[in-house]
Amino acid sequence: MNIDKYKEVIKAKNFLPDTFDHLIGHSIVEIKENYVETKLKINKSHLQPFGLVHGGIYSTMAESAISYAASINQEAMWAGVNNNTDFIASATEGTLILKAKPIKLGKRSQLWEAEIYNNEKLCSKTTVRLSNLGNK
Numbered sequence: 001m002n003i004d005k006y007k008e009v010i011k012a013k014n015f016l017p018d019t020f021d022h023l024i025g026h027s028i029v030e031i032k033e034n035y036v037e038t039k040l041k042i043n044k045s046h047l048q049p050f051g052l053v054h055g056g057i058y059s060t061m062a063e064s065a066i067s068y069a070a071s072i073n074q075e076a077m078w079a080g081v082n083n084n085t086d087f088i089a090s091a092t093e094g095t096l097i098l099k100a101k102p103i104k105l106g107k108r109s110q111l112w113e114a115e116i117y118n119n120e121k122l123c124s125k126t127t128v129r130l131s132n133l134g135n136k
Contacts, residue, residue, distance in 0.1 A: 014027055015028065026064060031068060036101075053090065053096070058126065059085045059126065066130065076132050076134055077135070080130055082127075082128065088124055089118075094119055098115070100112050111130075
């Protein structure tokens, strides 16, 4: 994806069609410099066998949202090189709300932190380190 595609996403406030985020129903609520907020309405396909939201959903939401937001801070393509997600509380229904902000913004790498809530209850906390891939 080139930087112009990121700009399209930011302007449309939605992930691109035919991407994993679009497939799972992940959408952008707000994206601006130093902040991103996204949401995902939980459905049965997001659950693991015990009826809880699968941990991969939390990790996916964080890495995708943060990768897009990083491109606003510095006009370049950013890719996650490390994703650490801690699961704090489970969710089974409703809507997941992600709120993320940067911890450190560098020219070669960025570190962001995301929190995901369900009914105002903190469900997960993720840090994502990104690497600058340039202006492809």
